[in-house]
Amino acid sequence: MSAVIRSATRGRAALAELGYSAGDDEPLRASDASFRNGGKYGVEIPAINTFRQLEATVGALRDQEVYCTRFDETHGSILLSSSEISDMLALCRENGYGLLIGLGPRPEYDVKATFYRTQFGIEQGRQLNNSDAFAQCVDEAFRLCELGCRGITVYDVGVLKVLGQLRARRKLPPDLVLKTSSHCMATNPALASLFAECGADAITTAHDLGLPVLQAMRKAAPGTVLDIPTDVYKSKGGFIRWFELAEMVQISAPMFFKMGASVQDHPYDSVKPEAAAERVRRVRVGLEYLKVHGPGAIAPIEAADRLVCLPVAPGG
Numbered sequence: 463m464s465a466v467i468r469s470a471t472r473g474r475a476a477l478a479e480l481g482y483s484a485g486d487d488e489p490l491r492a493s494d495a496s497f498r499n500g501g502k503y504g505v506e507i508p509a510i511n512t513f514r515q516l517e518a519t520v521g522a523l524r525d526q527e528v529y530c531t532r533f534d535e536t537h538g539s540i541l542l543s544s545s546e547i548s549d550m551l552a553l554c555r556e557n558g559y560g561l562l563i564g565l566g567p568r569p570e571y572d573v574k575a576t577f578y579r580t581q582f583g584i585e586q587g588r589q590l591n592n593s594d595a596f597a598q599c600v601d602e603a604f605r606l607c608e609l610g611c612r613g614i615t616v617y618d619v620g621v622l623k624v625l626g627q628l629r630a631r632r633k634l635p636p637d638l639v640l641k642t643s644s645h646c647m648a649t650n651p652a653l654a655s656l657f658a659e660c661g662a663d664a665i666t667t668a669h670d671l672g673l674p675v676l677q678a679m680r681k682a683a684p685g686t687v688l689d690i691p692t693d694v695y696k697s698k699g700g701f702i703r704w705f706e707l708a709e710m711v712q713i714s715a716p717m718f719f720k721m722g723a724s725v726q727d728h729p730y731d732s733v734k735p736e737a738a739a740e741r742v743r744r745v746r747v748g749l750e751y752l753k754v755h756g757p758g759a760i761a762p763i764e765a766a767d768r769l770v771c772l773p774v775a776p777g778g
Contacts (some may be wrong), residue, residue: 482651483678490673493680493715497687499764502715504531505749506689507722507741509729510561511537513549518738520557526739528746531718531763532560532771534615536643536729539602540566544609551610551773560771562613562641565602565621567595588617588645600624603634610778613639613771619646619660626661639663639771641689650675651682658683663769666720669694673706677713687769688717692748693724700724704748708755716763721745 468474474484496502510516510533523530533554539547547563554561567590569575569583574592577583590596599621603614612635616622622642628634641664642648642657649668657665664687667679671690679688690710693702702724703710711717722741726733733741752760763770 482682483674486672486674488674488677490677490709490713492712495684495715497716497763497767497769499767501761501763501767502717503711503760504718504763504770505529505745506532506534506718506720507745508534508720509536509723509726509733511535511733513546513553515733515738516550516553518733518735519742520553520559522739522742526742526746528742529749529762530559530745532562532613534720535561535563536615538564538566538568538571539606540571544605547606547609547611548776555610555773558765558772560613561611561773562615562639562771563606563611564615564643565599565617567598568617587647588643590618590621596621600628607635607638608777610773610776612637612774613641615641615643617643617645619657622657622662623660629661637768639769642666644669644691648679651678654679654683654686658686662686664689664718667691669698670701673709673713676710680714688714689720690714690717691720691723693721693744695723695729696727704751705755707748707752708757711752711760712757716769719748721748
């Protein structure tokens, strides 16, 4: 049987020369990397957007005895008062959970983002289109750090670059973790490499990437953590990937599973206590699949690792 002649031969050769994957048919290989303090994976529950939602989720984790590393607030810091942020950070700190908080303002809240509100606005994504909003975003990063937050989710890659520069100059805490939102659309290895160059410690991948692309991202951005959605909101496809968790952690480590979102129709839906409990139950089911299909004991991230994003005391 003769070999198949592939298309785009020059393109594939150029990618290979630059160290990128030249196709989706490369065999899967295990990543040798781990978190700095040990462990291969963490678990993040996203869209924990109020103190009440956080309280209900922490209670459900305790009641169901389910492992979780950290939470991710997604509506944006400008929708939260300093007192509520402080309460959320304190609850996480007291219970040993990390917390990332999303930056605002974003175009959906910005009076100057006219194009964003048109039928073509999806093309803008959540990139800011004016310097006032950009400055306000940077100022929000200062506020969050002063309150004790050590994990920020960024929606604009330009903002990411500036925050990375400020952290390098010690204007922001050196232990601050910067993570790109899925809305930055890390859809290929070259973009993952670019985000890493701009200061990202963690990259949330696009929701439906196959295992070959995730493997190529790990190769292209070796110093970053990949945050990979394992089950998603119905409005984002509604898929559940439990059978791939074992492969994900092997090829993508160090990485975070983003788990529990499939309970909701939309990320802006209110999460009542019943929904929080169901989200935690789904995390438990997913981790059971990982235990059954994974290659022996796979250790989670150490609690003291910087990538946990454990809050510190205000002003610390």
